[in-house]
Amino acid sequence: MWNPLLLFRRPRYTENFLLVTYDSCRHDSYQAARTPILDAHTEARRAWSQATYTYASHASIFQGMLPHSFTEEAYYNRYVRQLWRQPHRKQGSVDARVVFPAGVKNLIEGFNRLRYFTCGTAAMGWFRHPSLREYWQAFQWTGINARRQVSWIKDQIFRHRRRPCFAFINFGETHSPYRFDESVAGTEGEAAARKARKGKRLTRQDWSFDEEGWRRQVACVEFLDAQMGDLLACFREIGKDVTVVMCGDHGDCFGEEGLYGHGFYHPRVMEVPLAIFEYPARQTAAG
Known part of the structure; x- marks a missing residue:
């Protein structure tokens, strides 16, 4: 539970943050999509x-541990510079953009303590967990x-725009069955994928890449990119800059090595897209 009395404190930080997760989105699907x-x-x-x-992934993210990129760039690599950090999670002398007060349990409580308005919406059933x-x-x-x-999130941001x-x-469209409306071709993927998702064991000769499912995930990425445009416009309309993490x-x-879905270790399960940028409220003619 957050404490409403925190509203009477002066905020230490004033920049806005938007965190967006594309559920189950692997890196090569994002790269193949038009975004x-x-x-x-x-x-x-x-x-x-x-x-x-x-x-487990969101539990880590809410502790300030974003997916890690092996690049010498701030925020993408938390050993260069962290975006958000709890005080007891300091990596040596590495700086952080936002440091939360001592004793907070996660990012959300941390931002509450900093007098932010915090709002979230989720597609996956795991978010029914308290x-x-x-x-x-x-x-x-x-x-x-x-x-x-x-x-919904635009309405929340607008109603609390003074904070x-x-x-x-x-977002859940990139999760199986990889659909964003009824016009998306296919429903269950190719034969091997259908068999695997029913819990049936595949022999090696049955292994095949689910091209249909992968292409549908790519299409869902393209759909979500359009939704991001609508979402970012909200910040422009209220005149607020925002730092975005996708x-x-x-x-x-x-179908790699006869595997379908996630919940097990495989490079394709671990490789994800990560984009971090500042979105200015005042856009140029080109923006």
């Missing part, structure tokens, strides 16, 4: 998830429905 909205601001790096499934919902001032579980999520915000969305929480296998 003009986010590409206008930065190129997504290949990063490595902290976990193989939604709950530990992922705790401390948010406003939270909504929607199931897989990006348009509804964007509409700095930490907003979060977990990442996959983990990836999916589509």
Whole structure:
């Protein structure tokens, strides 16, 4: 539970943050997709998830441990500079952009203590678990429905626009069955994928890449990029700059070594996109 008395304190930080996770989105799916909205601001790096499934990955992210990229860039590599950090998690002499007060349990409580408005919405069922919902001032579980999520989070940001915000969305369209509307071709992937998802063991000769499923995930990335444009416009409309973090929480296998889905170690499960950029409220003519 957050403490409303914190509203009477003067905020130490005033910049806004938006954290967006594309559930189950592997790096090569993102790279294959047309993503003009986010590409206008930065190129997504290949990063490595902290976990193989939604709950564990978000538990790590909410501790300030984003997917890790082996690049000498601040925020992408927390050993260069961290974006958010709890005081007891200091990496030697490494600096952080936001340091939370002592004793906070996670990022959400940390931002509450800094007098931020915190709001989140999630698609995946793991977010029914109390530990992922705790401390948010406003939270909504929607199931897989990006348009509804964007509409809700925009309303929350607008209603609390006088305060700095930490907003979060977990998009589910990139999770199986990789659909964003009824016009998406296919439903269950190719034969081997259907068999594996029913719990049937595959022999080596049955291994095959689920091209249909992978292409549908690519299409879902493109759909979500358009939703990001609508979401970012909200900050422009209220005249607020925002630092954006977009990442996959983990990836999916589509038949590599006979594996489908996630929840186990495989390079394709661990490789995810990570993009971090500042979105200015006042856009240039080109922006």
